[in-house]
Structures are given as structure tokens and as C-alpha cells.
Amino acid sequence: MPYAPAAARVVRVVDGDTLIVDIDTYPPVFGQAIPVRLAGCDTPELNDPDPRLRALAVAAREFVRQVLADAPVELHDIGRGKYFRIIARVRVAGQDLSTLLLQAGLAVPYAGGRRPDHSVLLSAATAAP
Incomplete structure (x- = not known):
């Protein structure tokens, strides 16, 4: 069951789909330096073996x-993912x-489950004018 929306302050951008946030209205143990995974998408990993995907990962983070x-950001549809991470829609x-x-x-669409194929991003990047 998702929780009510919460205002948050981004402390750090880990990668294209993960942020570290402070939620001032929550107690510090639950609301400071909390990793939040973006709901609805997945970006390539910064340590991907393919240098083209690593470059896209850096571009996503930037x-x-x-x-x-x-x-300031707002977290919506806050819940837990398969690895007990906080997953939320992030609005800015x-x-x-x-x-x-x-x-x-x-990024590619992602709703949990199996890791998506990021190579489609490479195809799209080469097809762009």
C-alpha cells in the first residue's frame, strides 16, 4: 500500500534512477539520507561492461x-520494491x-521484475537525427 506524498530534498544523485533524499517531515531514522529508486523507469548502470551503455548511464545521471x-521534489506512490528499497514517483x-x-x-520503462534490456537505448540513439 503506497504512502501519502511527501516533500523531499535531494542530497545526492546516485545514478539515473536512484536518489538520496531527506524528508524533513519524517523522523531522522526514516527520513534522512534515504535512497529512493524511481518508479516507472530503469537507466543503464554506471558499471555496465558495455562502454556505450556506461556513457548513457553517465548521461542519465547528469x-x-x-x-x-x-x-525540491515530491515523492508520490511511495512503496517498497523487491529488494525492500523505497520506490516512488518523483515529481519536480x-x-x-x-x-x-x-x-x-x-531510460527504458520498468515496472519491477526482470532487468530490462538497455540495448534498445543504443538503437534509438543511433537512429536519432
């Missing part, structure tokens, strides 16, 4: 850093961060 740029300036990553071609 994209998220630029979009957030010290802006009224926009869903996962949707922005998908539109930028830096």
Missing part, C-alpha cells in the same frame, strides 16, 4: 542532476522525473 538543480516542478528520462531516451 540529466537528473540538471533537472533537479537543488529543486510538477513533472514526473521518470517520464522526463524516458522522453530523453536515457
Whole structure:
């Protein structure tokens, strides 16, 4: 069951789909330096063996850093994932961060389960004008 939306402050962008946040309205043990996994998308890993996917992973992380740029965020549909991580829809300036990553071609849709194939991002990147 998801929890109510919560205002948060991004402490650090780990990678394209993971943030560390502080939620000031929560007690420190639950609300400080909390890793949050974005719901709805998956970005390539920074340690992927394919250098092209590593480059996309870096681009996704930098994209998220630029979009957030010290802006407050709201966490929506907060829940736990398969590894007991917090998973949430992250909204910044009224926009869903996962949707922005998908539109930028830096992420693939992801709803949990098996790890998605990121190679489709390479195909899309080479097909772009």
C-alpha cells in the first residue's frame, strides 16, 4: 500500500534512477539520507561492461542532476520494491522525473521484475537525427 506524498530534498544523485533524499517531515531514522529508486523507469548502470551503455548511464545521471538543480521534489506512490528499497514517483516542478528520462531516451520503462534490456537505448540513439 503506497504512502501519502511527501516533500523531499535531494542530497545526492546516485545514478539515473536512484536518489538520496531527506524528508524533513519524517523522523531522522526514516527520513534522512534515504535512497529512493524511481518508479516507472530503469537507466543503464554506471558499471555496465558495455562502454556505450556506461556513457548513457553517465548521461542519465547528469540529466537528473540538471533537472533537479537543488529543486525540491515530491515523492508520490511511495512503496517498497523487491529488494525492500523505497520506490516512488518523483515529481519536480510538477513533472514526473521518470517520464522526463524516458522522453530523453536515457531510460527504458520498468515496472519491477526482470532487468530490462538497455540495448534498445543504443538503437534509438543511433537512429536519432
